[in-house]
Amino acid sequence: MTVSPADLTIGAAADLIAAKQLSPIDLMEAVLARIERLDPVLKTYITLTAERAMAAAKTAERAVATGSAHGPLSGIPIGLKDVVDMAGVPTTAGSAALAGNVPDRDSTIVSRLSAAGVAIVGKHNMHELGLGVTNANPHFGVCRNPWNTHHIPGGSSGGSAAAVAAGLALGAIGGDSGASVRMPAAFNNLAGMKPTQGLISRAGVFTGTWTMDSTGPIARTVADCALILQAVAGHDPADAASSSQPVPDYWVPLGGEDLAGLTIGVPDDYFFQDVHLSVLAAVNAAIGTLEALGAQVVGVSVPSARYAVDAGAVISWAEYATSQAALLRDHADSLGNDVRALLEVASTHLATDYIAAQQARMVMIREYRAAWKIVDAIVTPTSAVPPPPIGADVMFEVAKFTRIASLTGEPALSVPCGFTSDALPIGLHLQAPRFAEGVLFRVGHAYQEATDWHRRRPPVANTDSSRRGRAAAPEAGR
Amino acid sequence: MAEGRTAAADGAADAAAQVAAALQHAGIPAPAGRAEQLVAAFEAARQRVTACREVAAADALPAFVVQTHGGSTR
Numbered sequence: 196m197t198v199s200p201a202d203l204t205i206g207a208a209a210d211l212i213a214a215k216q217l218s219p220i221d222l223m224e225a226v227l228a229r230i231e232r233l234d235p236v237l238k239t240y241i242t243l244t245a246e247r248a249m250a251a252a253k254t255a256e257r258a259v260a261t262g263s264a265h266g267p268l269s270g271i272p273i274g275l276k277d278v279v280d281m282a283g284v285p286t287t288a289g290s291a292a293l294a295g296n297v298p299d300r301d302s303t304i305v306s307r308l309s310a311a312g313v314a315i316v317g318k319h320n321m322h323e324l325g326l327g328v329t330n331a332n333p334h335f336g337v338c339r340n341p342w343n344t345h346h347i348p349g350g351s352s353g354g355s356a357a358a359v360a361a362g363l364a365l366g367a368i369g370g371d372s373g374a375s376v377r378m379p380a381a382f383n384n385l386a387g388m389k390p391t392q393g394l395i396s397r398a399g400v401f402t403g404t405w406t407m408d409s410t411g412p413i414a415r416t417v418a419d420c421a422l423i424l425q426a427v428a429g430h431d432p433a434d435a436a437s438s439s440q441p442v443p444d445y446w447v448p449l450g451g452e453d454l455a456g457l458t459i460g461v462p463d464d465y466f467f468q469d470v471h472l473s474v475l476a477a478v479n480a481a482i483g484t485l486e487a488l489g490a491q492v493v494g495v496s497v498p499s500a501r502y503a504v505d506a507g508a509v510i511s512w513a514e515y516a517t518s519q520a521a522l523l524r525d526h527a528d529s530l531g532n533d534v535r536a537l538l539e540v541a542s543t544h545l546a547t548d549y550i551a552a553q554q555a556r557m558v559m560i561r562e563y564r565a566a567w568k569i570v571d572a573i574v575t576p577t578s579a580v581p582p583p584p585i586g587a588d589v590m591f592e593v594a595k596f597t598r599i600a601s602l603t604g605e606p607a608l609s610v611p612c613g614f615t616s617d618a619l620p621i622g623l624h625l626q627a628p629r630f631a632e633g634v635l636f637r638v639g640h641a642y643q644e645a646t647d648w649h650r651r652r653p654p655v656a657n658t659d660s661s662r663r664g665r666a667a668a669p670e671a672g673r
Numbered sequence: 674m675a676e677g678r679t680a681a682a683d684g685a686a687d688a689a690a691q692v693a694a695a696l697q698h699a700g701i702p703a704p705a706g707r708a709e710q711l712v713a714a715f716e717a718a719r720q721r722v723t724a725c726r727e728v729a730a731a732d733a734l735p736a737f738v739v740q741t742h743g744g745s746t747r
Contacts (some may be wrong), residue, residue: 502728505721512718516699523701539707540714543695548722553736554729561734 200225201362202652205419208365209267212259219259219270223252223314226272229362230316233655236344238336239358241277242284243317248272251314258312267422269312274364276352277318278325278401279410281305288401289321289351290534291334292526302399303431304368304410311426316364320354323534324522325370325403326515327351328378328593331585333531339585340382341653342620346582349379349593355413356383362656366414366423370400372407373507373601374578374594377609380413381577381622384611384651386639387413388420389597391629392604393438395424396431404514405436407507407601416649417610417639421445424632440630448637452644453489459638460495460570466596471580477613477621478576481642485574488641495566495573499558500599504591506559507598509552512541556602563603567628572638577609577622600626608635611648620648688712 200208200222211217227245234240255270257263280286280298282305287293301309308315320338322330330338330353340348341361348357352369356379359367369376371389380387389411400410412423425446430439461482467475486492516523516538522530523538530538566573578593600607605626612623623642627634643649692715693708 499728502724505724506728508721509718509725527702536711536714539696539699539701539703540711540718542699542701543692543715544718544722548725550736551722551729552725554732554734555725557734557736558728558732 199229199362201229202656203365204415205268205271205365205422206416208271209269212255212270215259219252219255219314220249222270223249223272226316226362226364229656233341233361234363236339237341237357237361237363237655238320238332238338239354239361239363240274240317241287241289241320241335241354244281244284244315245317248314248316251309251312255312255314266311268308268426270314271366272316272364273308273313273366273368273423274316274319274355274358275305275367276321276355276369276410278321278370279304279318279368280399281315281318284318286318286401287335288325289323289332289335290522290530292522292529298399300399303396303433304400304427307427308368313426319352319358319367322351322353323531324515324519325351325372325375326534326537328374328590329585330354337585340582341655342384342582342618344655346584346619347382347587349382349582351375352413353379356380356385356387359383359385359413359415360653362652366412366419368410368423368427369413370408370410371601372404372409372511374597376411376413377597377607377622377624378578378593380609381611381624382582382620384620384648384653385413385415386417386420386608386610386643386649387411388424388608388632388635389600389606390424390428390632391438391606393436394428394440394606394630394632396434396437398431398433402518404511405518406514407511409601417608417636417643418449420608421449421636443633445633445636448633449640451637452641454485454638454641455489457489457572457634457638458491458493458570459485460493460566460573462495462497462500462573462575465498465501466575469579470576471615473581473613473615474576474579474621478574478623481612481623482574484642484645485638488645490638493570495570497559497562497566497573499555499562502555503559503598503602504595506552506555507602509544509548510556510602512537513544513549516541516544559599560603563599563605571631571634572625572627575624577624581615581619581621596624605629606632606635608639610639610642612646613648685709685712688716691715
């Protein structure tokens with residue numbers, strides 16, 4: 196069986212490129228052809244940087260041909276949520292009000308991806324300013340879920356996730372201050388990680404909230420996420436909040452196939468009440484798989500988690516109202532109605548409101564710190580519901596479990612764990628202590644080795660009319 | 674019924690006036706009708722704050738703890 200290179204994982208594509216069985220130029224052409232065919236419907240890109248991407252692909256091809264040193268991301272097509280600066284390319288954060296914002300230098304993320312040889316395909320559509328989950332963007336188009344185009348891709352990194360799912364990129368850098376990498380990853384049958392706060396530099400990244408903004412990888416597999424994180428993580432003197440913790444080799448935890456010695460916590464009823472039955476069944480089955488892989492599964496109590504939605508909204512939106520005060524003052528009429536209303540209401544919060552929310556946050560941080568003395572990771576659904584239909588009024592029910600890791604600053608990973616009866620993806624959420632990304636990679640990778648949810652591709656990806664650019668790739672889902 | 678409708682209208686006007694005053698205090702230009710549109714969102718925000726205050730009152734932890742990783746504070 197042959198598959199389009201656009202449907203390969205990063206790891207599979209890298210192996211084929213290294214073995215000279217796949218040309219990086221052919222890979223890029225396959226991805227660009229997929230964009231041309233599907234993006235008019237999916238609306239995943241705001242700006243394409245095809246020329247720059249093709250130049251990187253050609254550089255990668257020369258490196259392979261001449262035997263020059265090149266890494267696993269060399270020539271790999273990756274996209275960026277449109278919050279990440281790329282010199283000479285607008286950073287809109289999904290808002291027409293920022294269409295003229297053209298940075299004159301690369302963000303640290305782009306510098307590091309470029310140094311790794313990544314072919315950056317373009318900037319992805321998102322919910323305006325990151326302030327929502329539907330990606331029904333009034334300025335750049337309604338982004339659609341490739342698994343069912345009548346449903347939302349999630350958000351706010353919905354363009355990034357939909358693009359990767361449909362083969363319009365092999366990976367992406369998303370942004371997450373509450374759910375925005377993990378929930379779209381779950382809604383598109385992908386892996387997505389929000390790393391520890393401070394692990395990835397925010398220099399040259401649009402600021403929404405100072406205390407919760409993070410960027411993170413979205414890809415088809417946990418192993419691909421590890422490859423991307425390896426390239427961008429680490430201290431950056433240009434970001435005052437950047438961690439100086441040494442970055443471990445994330446590939447090492449992927450070596451083992453079982454989970455012996457790990458204790459995984461299953462928290463209180465809050466995470467399993469008012470949850471869609473298909474989600475509940477899939478997550479419970481996944482917990483059984485983790486146990487079968489050798490993990491010890493135990494109950495854990497984090498009762499304050501139920502306040503994460505309230506505290507997260509007050510803190511996040513008050514910080515947004517401050518960071519975007521000038522935008523609201525000078526360009527209110529250019530903002531979408533939902534985002535404008537949210538910023539207006541958040542602007543009326545008192546300082547004491549914000550501080551009360553921070554106190555509630557500290558209760559959560561304390562409970563999770565206590566939990567980490569007992570367990571190595573905590574498992575929950577990523578979202579209480581599968582991807583809702585476009586037009587549904589959703590915000591909190593899709594993000595109420597993911598917000599917690601943003602409040603505690605801890606890393607979290609979403610992994611595909613099943614489908615509803617009408618073929619909508621479901622995600623499993625894993626959270627771990629600060630800087631324990633390796634634990635999440637180990638658990639997520641072992642789970643993917645034992646299951647095949649991540650090998651499925653959305654129906655829209657299966658209709659390439661031309662065989663041009665196809666590769667003899669025996670296993671698309673590796 | 675007429676009295677009930679009047680009370681409801683008065684309540685809505687009061688709520689809109691409160692929102693308008695809060696917007697004005699925040700320095701946000703609020704064209705006519707804008708405050709009325711925001712009443713429901715404003716009330717939802719108040720409920721979220723109330724929930725946070727209840728948690729905070731039950732367990733009065735400091736709002737901010739310096740979290741150090743490599744010398745940075747956040």
